[in-house]
Amino acid sequence: MTTTPTPRRLRTRQRLIDHGLDLIERQGYDQTSAAEIARAAGVSEMTFFRHFATKELLVLEDPYDPFLAEGIGDQPRELPPLQRAARGIRSAWRTLPEPEQPEIRRRVRIAARTPALRGAMWRSTGNTEQAIVARLVADGAPAFDARAAASAVIAALVTGLYAWADGEIDTLGAAIERALDVVAGEA
Amino acid sequence: MTTTPTPRRLRTRQRLIDHGLDLIERQGYDQTSAAEIARAAGVSEMTFFRHFATKELLVLEDPYDPFLAEGIGDQPRELPPLQRAARGIRSAWRTLPEPEQPEIRRRVRIAARTPALRGAMWRSTGNTEQAIVARLVADGAPAFDARAAASAVIAALVTGLYAWADGEIDTLGAAIERALDVVAGEA
DNA sequence: GAGATAATGTTAGCCACTAACATTCAACCG
DNA sequence: CGGTTGAATGTTAGTGGCTAACATTATCTC
Incomplete structure (x- = not known):
């Protein structure tokens, strides 16, 4: 299905990023047009949008990482959904090395x-949220409770970010630890 | 500061809504242009944007209601911020009559x-969230904990909506009750 | 080196939104 | 009642995000 991108395409993509x-750090997101970025990267505006379906995604696009949801299955089912998710x-986070990617920090x-991007960020966490909901429901949580718990946990995580x-x-x-503490304290 | 709108302006606004x-219910948000709505309401496209700064606001604009944050001050300060907020x-909600406004339900x-509006909804809850944060901080909560708690509670509320x-x-x-139960169970 | 395929370029256009200026409407004043 | 004023609306032109359709250029393979 998903064909691997060619080296040339990867180079162009990286230049755009x-x-x-x-440019965005210097002049702000709203003051920087896609055409301007494309020009700086030496490509046409159209090419910009072939790499990033929306201008928002230049900043927010990240490969979908379902790993965050993977630790949920191990939690005792007696716990309420919010506790299980947190x-x-x-x-799951603790099993991973700190990915000290400075580029991620720039993006965040x-x-x-950028107010216009805060909403987009919310949308971009949708996949992770769905994965959490799916795991909670699979372990017996009512659908509504799972959605409410997942959205609350994600919101706190984004605040931490x-x-x-x-x-x-x-x-x-x-x-992350501190955000999770707030929504599901040690109590 | 804020001058009261003239009757004529109110009529136009209501016709646009x-x-x-x-139109949006019939054909979808993305498939309905602002120009089309303006035409249906018998005004120019420019007038549409003079009433609603963005197309999103036609659906989401609601007078800012800080009342939700008002009950927080009464909560015992020993409770963690999430509990206090919830x-x-x-x-606060219980002191209010159920506002059985069918138009609100249409909007929600x-x-x-509409995926494009889910992000905007998040932005439109910003005022309420800030009010909650302000109250929590005023009562002694650390700023980070207040932000994390407020965003988590709002996220759950939106899920309930x-x-x-x-x-x-x-x-x-x-x-609302059920959403709050999930983030701050009776436990 | 010829062909095939991915990547990019060009052009034209839609839609959200803004600025600047012209026009109409409604209330108020004499 | 006519005139004046300010709010509300109209018109026009333009920017920026984004898409569709088609032409062109790289790059890889044989």
Whole structure:
């Protein structure tokens, strides 16, 4: 189905990202047009949109990572959905090395500062949220409770992301732990 | 500061809303242009945007209601922020009569079905969220915890709103109660 | 080196939205 | 009642996000 991209395409894509984040950091998201980014990257405007279906995705697109939902199945089913989701994510995160990608931080910082992107960020977490809902439901949670718990946990996580991007919290891991503490305290 | 709108302006605005929701319900949000709505309401496209700064706001604009945050101050400060927010909102809601406005339900149903509007909904809850954060912080909560708690509670509330609009839960009050139960169970 | 295929370019156009300026409407004043 | 004023609306022109259709250029294979 999904054919692997050619080296040339990957180079073009990376140039668009590099020049795009650069320009946006300097002049702001709204003040930077897709055409301008394309010009800076040495391609046509059309090519920009062939790489990123929307301008938002230049900043927010990330490969879908369902791994966050994977720890949920291990949690005891007696726990309420919110606790299961929070603890599952925490344990999934701990099995992973801190992905110290500075580019992710650039992206999140831009998103945090751009009102137009905050909504888009919400949309871009949709896949992760659905994965969490699916796991909770598979383990017996009512559909409504699963949706409410998943959306609440994701919202807190995004808050943590923003705090990390702003330098308010040092490491991504610490931001996540603290956000999860707030929605499902140690109590 | 804010001058009261003239009767004529109010009539035009209502006609835009009536024809707008009507057309959007029939053909979908993305398939209905602002120009089309304006034409149906018998005004120019420019007038549409003078009443609604963005097309999204035709569906989502609602007077800012800070009342939801008002019950938070009454909660015991020993409780963690998430509990304070959830209980405060619950008690604020209970002091109010169920506002059985069918138009609100139309709007929410459209928002629930339109991916482009889900993000906008998130933005439109920003005022309420800020009010909640302000109250939590005023009562001594750390800023980060307040933001995380407020965003989580709002996210769950929006989930409840959608469920009510879809008919999955009968009354708005029940939807809110249940959403709050999920994020801050009786435990 | 010829062909096939992916990647890009060009052009034209729709829609959301804005700025600038002209026009109509409604209330108020004499 | 006519005239004046300010709000509401209309008109026109333009920008930026985004798409469709078709032409062109790279790159890879044989």
